Amino acid sequence: MRLIGPVLLALAAGLYLGFGSDPLGALLFRLDPGLLNLLQAVTQRYLLPMLWDDVLLPVLEAPAWIAPAVLGGVLTLLGWMRARG
Amino acid sequence: MHILKSRPWNLPESSATPEALVFGRRQAMALGAGMLAAGPALAQQAGLPPAMRNTRYAPGRAITAEREVTTYNNFYEFGSHKTISAAAQRMPLRPWTVKVEGMVEAPREYGIEDLLSRMPLEERVYRLRCVEAWAMVVPWTGFPLSALLAEVKPLSSARYVVFQTATLPSVMPGLRQSWYPWPYTEGCTIAEAGNELSFMVVGAYGKLLSPQNGGPLRFHQPWKYGFKAGKSLVTIRLTDQRPVSFWEKIQAQEYGFWANVNPAVPHPRWSQAQERMLGTGESVPTQLFNGYGEFVADLYTGLQRERLWA
Structure with missing residues (x-):
């Protein structure tokens, strides 16, 4: 630690x-354009839609x-x- | 000798409008007049004008239940999951305008009500095959794209038609992902656009098209994977440049320009040989061009070097 x-x-x-x-999302998109789409699909379809919108997306939108x-x-x-x- | 001289107003019996359509329109006009009298607010809620079913395109399968079609949706602006229908209700469908522009003689901007009243509406029961290997059969109401193109008169230099979806950040949470190449853009060649199957959809199940299904206006080419069908369209542009679609920019290996249905060409992560029918869950074999080969196969003669199937 x-x-x-x-x-x-x-x-x-x-x-x-x-x-x-x-934004972190823009940086990850430049590294691998398909990465976030896959992550979003797994999160929203197999876990919880709100987890993406309310938790992960704010992190990705931030610098x-x-x-x-x-x-x-x-x-x-x-x-x-x-x-x- | 009896000589029949044809006059310009002499029409063959086959040109006569079916009785049900005539009386249906009269009923619709009477309804419209009543709504105008009641005020603009009521007129905005006008339903879908009646449309006769075109039986030329028999789907060969049972129609999928309306509830399935309106509650299991792909509309990326609202999310990546299938239950976006509630969120999509926040999208206002009136007023709504669609621009038809670019390489045309007569660019125009249509109000959706204008389109509904002036285009030759009909109902077509089409199969829809999603690239994700599920399928449905839907009675769409709409008009041939060729009817719209005839109004704006494409220039001879136009080679592609590009469709753009609305961008409404206040109601579409997906647009927060600013790194994606919004607006959602799709396209086809001018030959594909002019094919008789290319359909502009304004309704389904006899009702105005719901927001989650791409209301008030979407596109549909039933021989292609569903992602090629732009939803909630605001711009139709004719161009001589082949467009790079939204998904092509993100994952070209999985979502190409042509995207014609072919059971023999697998998606990079799954087979396309079978499809799961919405509602019943039944697994059925996928057909080349989604079973519409007799209408469209000629479009691709000489294009074997193109990546036609993804």
């Missing part, structure tokens, strides 16, 4: 510098650096707290 958190923060910084405020920044920040904080305790 102490390692993964900082790595994700570094990834967030790299994404911010490289792609600015481009690409936000998801790793939030996750990295939480993990770094947890790692720091664990090291102290």
